[in-house]
Amino acid sequence: MRKYSVFAIAREAMRAHKGWEAQWTSPEPRSSYDVVIVGAGGHGLGAAYYLAKEHGITNVAVIEKGWLGGGNTGRNTTIIRSNYLYEESMDIYEHSLKLWEGLSQELNYNVMYSPRGVMMLSHNVHDQQSFKRHINANRLYGIDNEWLTPVEAKAYCPPLDISKTARYPINGAALQRRGGTARHDAVAWGYARAASDRGVHIIQNCEVTGIRRGPNGEVQGVETTRGFIGAKKVGVSAAGHSSVVMEMAGVRVPLHSNPLQALVSEPLKPIFPCVVMSNTVHAYISQSDKGELVIGAGTDQYNSYSQTGGLQIITHTLDAICELFPIFRRVKMMRQWGGITDNTPDRSPIQGVTPVPGLFVNCGWGTGGFKATPGSANLFAHLIAKGEPHRLAAGLNLDRFRTGRLIDEAAAAAVAH
Amino acid sequence: MLLIHCPYCEEARSELEFRWAGEAHIARPENIAAITDEEFAEYFFLRNNEKGLTYERWRHIHGCGRFFNAARDTVSDRFVMTYKAGLPKQPVPPAEKVSAIAEEKTVETWEATEGDAR
């Protein structure tokens, strides 16, 4: 792999950039691999990279029905934070945040991780109690998260309306300074390039149509639109399509797939310095490096694989945005889109072994999977390599729905974005 | 925004009047107190989450207030039919199934044909 650097750019600038090589290769699939990962989003590509790098397993294929990074990796609002409530959540999201902090250097690919701070607005006593619970739990766990007064919140984010006459006045905010954003495509591309460089096969435009199992029920490989591909181990990391893929192995997972919408404004000169979230009025907003206001809207209420949603979801979100930031009423929506999120009953992910030997699953990240990308990928690789979960992901198992040991971030915070 | 036909009001109304209420035809076990942990998890948590034809419940919450069932294609979001609660699962004409699958095969851009091209 040719290293990226300012010197490489200067050299290429002198010869019309003709020397750049393909960031990843597009090989023909082999007849079998040690590990096949289904789904070339950030989680799947990252898992392949860590399998190669940390576990020495390079005979790996990542199979993708569309184009790599084309699912939720390339459709989300790129919020990164780790200030969750439960230990199981803090473990994986903080593991992830630590990896984010060095990811550009690790991959030699600028993923533009930008710790601009994630500020969550508190609008009432109940919010305040909930946020302080998070802040205290985070502090004792070694995760930064602090309480701001309304005036401090306004200083951190000047467009914010903190007047007492607002419909839902702000009584404070929780701020995680290490939280922020990253460039979503770059994460997929950076992992793809690094994985490809270590010998991983990334096979795009190849849809898995079945999972073949042996006489003892164990996984033998996957049927695809490009033929059968053998594998001793199969890891499914297919986001909104996880139910569909797992069903091929006869495994049911407790998921609902719902369209989640987002939108961006026209590009503006810098006006919004951080990420702001409000669960009470349902608004999530930041400004991209290009200058677009990036706004996360809600999920449609029904199951769907359509990647589209209703206009009312968008308008409801903008209601909230303009209530918090009245100066934005003249700003224009430039593009809206949708992704398919896979939501679990407790709004926490599932990563673990399955009843099928050799089949591993990583799903249920719902509306918050992007922030977990490096951590989830890293621990998923461990799970696949060792056959059992890493300590930091042990609580995310499927069995919790039988025992009732849920990780109910939804109950604790209404929404786990 | 979906347009939903309420089988009680016998009228198609805007989605704003309705609340989705999960997969249909999941009966609460009669002997619920006696079922195993696995059976309970299956009943309470596991869902088909179909890509394609799904049977689901809606409630006309800002209308007549009734729960009812619907058959819908989760790829096109097209309703095949709605019918009253308590009726058994209604069969869907074969043509509807085909259209659901055809829709699925032509999802997005180039990737559908790319495989053949190689």
Place this chain on the structure above:
Amino acid sequence: MSGSSNNLGAFRIKGAGRHTPARTARFTFDGKTYTAMEGDTVASALLAHGVHLVGRSFKYHRPRGILSAGAEEPNALIDVSRDAARRQPNVRATVQEVFDGAKISSQNRWPSLKFDVGAFNDLLSPFFAAGFYYKTFMWPKEAWTRVYEPFIRRAAGLGVAPKEEDPDHYANRYAHCDVLIAGAGVAGLTAALSAAATGASVILVDEQAEVGGALHFDASTKIDGRNGYDWAQAAAAKLKAMPNVTVLTRTTVFGYYNHGFLGLAERVTDHLARPGKSLPRERLWQVRAKRVVLATGSIERHMVFSNNDRPGIMLASAARTFLNHHGVAVGRNVGVYTAHDSAYEAAFDLKRAGVSIAAIVDCRAEPGEAVLAEARSLGIDVLTGHSVTDTFGRLRISSMTVVRNGGSNARKIKVDALIVSAGWTPSVHLFSQSRGKLRFDEKGQRFLPDIYAQDCVSVGGCNGTDDLAELIDEAIAAGGGSVALAGENRFDWTGGMIGAAEGAGPDTVVKAFIDFQHDVTAKDIRLAVREGMHSIEHIKRFTTNGMASDQGKLSNMHGLAIAAEVLDRPIPQVGLTTFRAPYTPVTYGTLINHSRGDLFDPARKTPMHALEAAEGAEFEDVGNWKRAWYFPRRGEDMHAAVNRECRTVREVAGVFDASTLGKIEVVGPDAAQFLNLIYTNAWDTLKPGKCRYGIMTREDGFIYDDGVVGRLAEDRFHVTTTTGGAPRVLHHMEDYLQTEFPHLKVWLTSTTEQWAVIAVQGPKAREIVQPFVEGVDISNEAFPHMSVAECTVTGVPARLFRVSFTGELGFEINVPADYGPAVWKAIWERAEAMGACLYGTETMHVLRAEKGYIIVGQDTDGTVTPDDAGLGWAVSKKKTDFVGIRGLKRPDLVRDGRKQLVGLLTNKPSDVLEEGAQIVADPNQPKPMTMLGHVTSAYWSENCGRSIAIALVAGGRARIGQTLYVPMKDRTIAVEVTDMVFFDKEGGRING
């Protein structure tokens, strides 16, 4: 009307255009005043004065002019303001109509449009290839946040967001129709006439100020023997006069959603100098159409060649619009570069208007014979089989370099404008948004509608129908009626190309722009492919082609063709990126319209709200309710007021507004049986006239809601829920009643808003209430704690509950909501005279905590079982079924060590714990610490003379008596675990 000056611009052509010379408007552009004609766009007005340079590009800050005459404009984005608050960035100068007094500024330049420091980027462009930022700015690690990113952000972005709140208002309208027609050109108007004739309800929509579409520029087409544009206006007038037709101009169909639902944005006042105050600035239309006719036409593409972005270079059809509609010539000596016959017609119109045509350069060897002949007869020099390989001129094009294809002899031709055409791209945006599938038309090199997903039909240009007669037939059929109409055009057009022209490479370093706003060039596409980006989506994202505010209306097809060429694949196999709403950008103001301030989410207020406000209440938000929080007297802060209220309630009495409690009437012969199934405890044993506290779980066994239920009769229960829980509890009950227990004869009615609820609590409560009550003996003996009766209070029919959420003797008086204020006044008058107080939710919280009563949602969070909350007694052991019976028995819900609610007392009585604080056994352990639980409620208790707290603690009840620790940021607080009752442990006060 201020236009006294007759200087309408040196490039106005006398006798051309459709505006009235007498009606003028003055506006400023970058501080300089100009006079325009009413009906001008900012673009046409500036061009009339010879101003081509209007903006700077996004990345390289290159000087840019006006490229188009419509909504597809990528370059001419301006800032338009009436005053500081009414300022709109990123407005397309080609769409914005001039109004008198408009202040218009260029964007993305500093210090001035003509001299922009940012243009330094253009010199560095060899370094700034597509995706370069992924490859650098990584060292040192911290520099990305501190140095590089702020620098990139400052350079990026286009307009400047308003700094003040928008004073304008916006409107919303819902509409239903049989047929919605998007686009009012020949096809749309014809379809509308046809549909209207059938009596169908029709909405015809067009984004421009007047109907006519392409007839704005196409002056040679005749319909019904008349000039096309005039026919269009007459047709529109006829349609407007019909009762079943609505014609909306200045209105864009921006989104086509599921099930025939469309979003329209109407610009109501942006073109008016002095809009009436009652008018909204813009209006959102949300239309449900039975059928949709798409008549959205097509958009002309530019040619891709070296330095094709200089001011003065524009689309041929745009030049024609400026001439034929606005009466403005885009230059005096105009060059033409084309791959399509349509540009010839532009040259003919200009030539006839007296503009010199330097040459028509046609990259095709064989243009259409008819246009070629006409060009010759007009004496225009046509260079077929030639290409423009470069242009010159810093702020405006001054010349072009022309080379014979395959040859090397270049010649430089002086021009002051260059009009271009690479052919026409059908506008399939809305079709694609409706989730229809496209097919590639090999011959026309374009994507056309193929498989429809909704009840919709495409007609005319957007359907690839080029022939006028065919177009009219198609439109009549789409309308479903019949209309007699004949059209005639002078030339049948041929030609068109997509991708890079000769002057763009393939492997040179030239800048041949595809996406103007984002500065994406042909070589960027090639680089992306070289770097392994083989999917069109990857190419788009890597180069940002098509991601600017015009969303690729001009650039997508060119980018696709270049990618296909480099990949050596047919175009349909490279594919097209998805079209997404909105078609053109829509202001947030339009989308939210009325939903702001009080209408953002209407506040729910109790019947006594105004009376409480008059008593000085501070209110808090609880869900969407406004609840009286505390009642400060002069000089009191919240703490002092709450202490006083708490003391007074326990010493005398207090009056409290409990109207927000959710209330559900459960009626029917099987009502008790139903409640048995819904609540964990038993109800058949409850006698009429008595109340019971009930706990509700879902099937998972966690506490879902709680409240007191009164049995008024064998078949009638008055159920109360938490304030926030009422709607979901009713939904939950209805679900079980309708679908799981439909055999039960029970009716459920929400009565939350029917009853005003006045709680009177404290030792003197009975004395206060007594004189007003008739029809029931409320003595302790006859009406003990947990009784309910129907009676009258102050003569008003009432439901009287003997209940207590304070631990004191207490009553809750339910009266019909409209009587609430009157009853409240009577009771409060007497209570006040006896020394009682009004109290709010904060005091209610403190008093209930003193008694260890929990609040669902504060002390529980959806992971707490009844037993965890110390309410195991409320779970029936005898019932064979209730919702939650099985979930409660799951392994994790019955294990040892679960978190349980307990009391906490700080070692130092004055320390009040923080709600949400975490609890540990060993405060000196390293992080990450093992946390045992958290503080759910904590208050200063004036009645206990110390702080009190409730907490969820792992194995809590077994820890009573132990010391645990609450590590705060600055100190650690030691606490003792206790039971949850802090006041009146014996519970005697409840009987007075």
